[in-house]
Amino acid sequence: MKPSIVNAGADAVIVYFSDEISLAANQRVLQLDAALADSDLAILETVPAYSSLMVYYDITRHSDTDVRGAVKAIIESLPALDERDAAQGQTHVIPVYYDETVGPDLARIAELHGCSAEEVIERHCRDSYRVYALGFAPGFAYMGEVAEDLQAPRLDSPRTRIPAGSVAIAERQTAIYPLASPGGWNIIGRTTFPLYEPQKGILNQLNSGDTVRFKAISKDEFIAAGGSVEAFE
Amino acid sequence: MIEVIEPGMYATIQDFGRLGYLKKGLTRGGPIDENAFLWGNYLLKNEAGAAQIEIVLGGSKFKFTSAAAVAVCGADVTLKLDNEDRSIWETFQVEAGQVLTIGPARSGLRAYLAVAGGIQVKPQWGSCATVKREQLGGHRGDGSALQKGDTLAIEASNCELTQRIPWRYRPDYSKPPVLGLIPGFQYDQFAMAEREKLSFHEYKISQQSDRMGIRLEGPAIEYAGKGLVSEGINIGSVQVPPNGQPIIMMNDRQTLGGYPKLGNISPLDLSRLAQCRPGQTVQFTRVEVAQVQQQLTKYYDFFGITPACQTDH
Numbered sequence: 001m002k003p004s005i006v007n008a009g010a011d012a013v014i015v016y017f018s019d020e021i022s023l024a025a026n027q028r029v030l031q032l033d034a035a036l037a038d039s040d041l042a043i044l045e046t047v048p049a050y051s052s053l054m055v056y057y058d059i060t061r062h063s064d065t066d067v068r069g070a071v072k073a074i075i076e077s078l079p080a081l082d083e084r085d086a087a088q089g090q091t092h093v094i095p096v097y098y099d100e101t102v103g104p105d106l107a108r109i110a111e112l113h114g115c116s117a118e119e120v121i122e123r124h125c126r127d128s129y130r131v132y133a134l135g136f137a138p139g140f141a142y143m144g145e146v147a148e149d150l151q152a153p154r155l156d157s158p159r160t161r162i163p164a165g166s167v168a169i170a171e172r173q174t175a176i177y178p179l180a181s182p183g184g185w186n187i188i189g190r191t192t193f194p195l196y197e198p199q200k201g202i203l204n205q206l207n208s209g210d211t212v213r214f215k216a217i218s219k220d221e222f223i224a225a226g227g228s229v230e231a232f233e
Numbered sequence: 234m235i236e237v238i239e240p241g242m243y244a245t246i247q248d249f250g251r252l253g254y255l256k257k258g259l260t261r262g263g264p265i266d267e268n269a270f271l272w273g274n275y276l277l278k279n280e281a282g283a284a285q286i287e288i289v290l291g292g293s294k295f296k297f298t299s300a301a302a303v304a305v306c307g308a309d310v311t312l313k314l315d316n317e318d319r320s321i322w323e324t325f326q327v328e329a330g331q332v333l334t335i336g337p338a339r340s341g342l343r344a345y346l347a348v349a350g351g352i353q354v355k356p357q358w359g360s361c362a363t364v365k366r367e368q369l370g371g372h373r374g375d376g377s378a379l380q381k382g383d384t385l386a387i388e389a390s391n392c393e394l395t396q397r398i399p400w401r402y403r404p405d406y407s408k409p410p411v412l413g414l415i416p417g418f419q420y421d422q423f424a425m426a427e428r429e430k431l432s433f434h435e436y437k438i439s440q441q442s443d444r445m446g447i448r449l450e451g452p453a454i455e456y457a458g459k460g461l462v463s464e465g466i467n468i469g470s471v472q473v474p475p476n477g478q479p480i481i482m483m484n485d486r487q488t489l490g491g492y493p494k495l496g497n498i499s500p501l502d503l504s505r506l507a508q509c510r511p512g513q514t515v516q517f518t519r520v521e522v523a524q525v526q527q528q529l530t531k532y533y534d535f536f537g538i539t540p541a542c543q544t545d546h
Contacts (some may be wrong), residue, residue: 047465054465135489
């Protein structure tokens with residue numbers, strides 16, 4: 001798909017690199033984001049997503065037509081993707097306490113794939129995941145891709161309350177709930193990794209393009225790190 | 234200081250909003266009737282984004298422990314300073330010890346109480362805007378609304394000369410607004426007959442509207458295009474969920490979403506939308522982005538707004 005630039009309001013445009021989730025499109029998104037930051041355009045902020053980049057600009061400096069032209073030129077000047085694009089970003093290791101008490105869907109996923117709960121945990125810790133986008137809620141990182149032998153569809157009926165720090169899987173994505181909220185993803189464990197604590201000024205240190213690995217920890221380690229084993233309602 | 238004697242149905246601290254953190258998932262927040270908010274600060278010669286109290290439907294009571302110049306703009310509420318009448322859309326003096334009562338709104342939904350110098354609240358990520366869903370902002374810093382007994386810091390000030398908004402600039406919130414739609418996002422992927430429904434029909438404001446989004450009820454708009462991968466959402470984006478009933482996203486919108494969007498309402502028309510009550514009707518008309526940008530530039534210039542990002546990323 002050729003990149004397209006579409007209006008996204010009086011003060012923004014959105015650039016689509018694909019209409020599907022793909023690693024290459026996501027790399028392009030971040031490549032353009034970096035190129036825009038280095039350009040002379042008066043960009044106010046950008047919203048990188050899976051395969052699109054939304055760009056807010058200063059309308060007292062540029063018109064919609066001018067911005068489209070300038071962004072198009074920048075896209076055309078982007079170099080071909082190479083290994084450096086794949087390797088960009090930081091790597092984070094996120095400790096997770098995987099257990100039935102804090103991960104009520106471990107058994108469901110195990111049953112789905114005909115394996116044990118231990119194997120589900122091993123599989124989640126086996127691969128590294130790319131942060132594709134942050135958003136929906138503060139500090140919520142969409143990570144992928146979850147291997148086929150671990151994927152699980154969303155719950156038929158969402159739970160009314162998922163505790164903060166819950167580690168979740170939905171289809172090809174994995175994520176952590178930064179705040180207690182309703183949700184329909186499969187919950188397999190819990191982390192104390194700081195994602196969003198507004199009172200303390202903590203906001204997710206993960207960025208789009210970063211790499212995440214999960215590491216299983218014991219209940220004692222989890223509690224020592226300040227974790228709560230608050231049960232599900 | 235201002236002491237909250239009665240917050241009313243829902244009163245929150247709002248400044249111009251949290252800018253520059255969309256890529257971390259923080260929404261903007263801020264006054265959803267930006268026009269009324271800006272007039273309040275303009276009258277008091279405040280900075281354009283100085284913090285005010287956004288009051289839904291009125292019914293609030295505030296005691297001032299220091300003298301202050303104030304103005305209330307927005308919804309058509311009655312004002313009593315102790316037992317004396319005061320008017321909206323103009324400045325007046327409150328003496329230490331006096332109580333300002335904001336009565337029920339006769340038209341409109343949200344009134345803004347502005348104080349000279351702004352309400353002093355500690356910013357979080359550059360703003361004190363209250364966003365309930367994010368448990369962020371407000372004077373407790375946790376997204377909660379004002380409660381009975383809360384005290385808010387203000388600077389003592391005097392209202393030297395009454396400043397008033399000329400009649401011709403005061404909106405009539407009882408009239409159905411016409412909302413300008415700038416086609417965008419998936420507009421071209423809607424069938425022509427579907428996307429034109431907005432222009433040819435009236436839509437009613439649903440009861441289920443809040444600072445996140447204003448839901449409309451009317452002829453369902455069908456989207457037969459491809460399913461979407463989550464992408465950015467603007468303030469004013471017109472989302473069409475599977476039931477076909479459009480939702481206009483407002484200041485507390487989530488930053489990413491996967492519903493198709495027809496485009497965006499002109500920011501200049503969102504203030505009028507923010508004052509619509511459930512059951513009121515709205516109409517749409519198609520507008521060109523170039524025209525909206527020209528109007529907005531003049532508007533920003535008048536109110537002394539410099540579009541800027543509060544962070545350097």
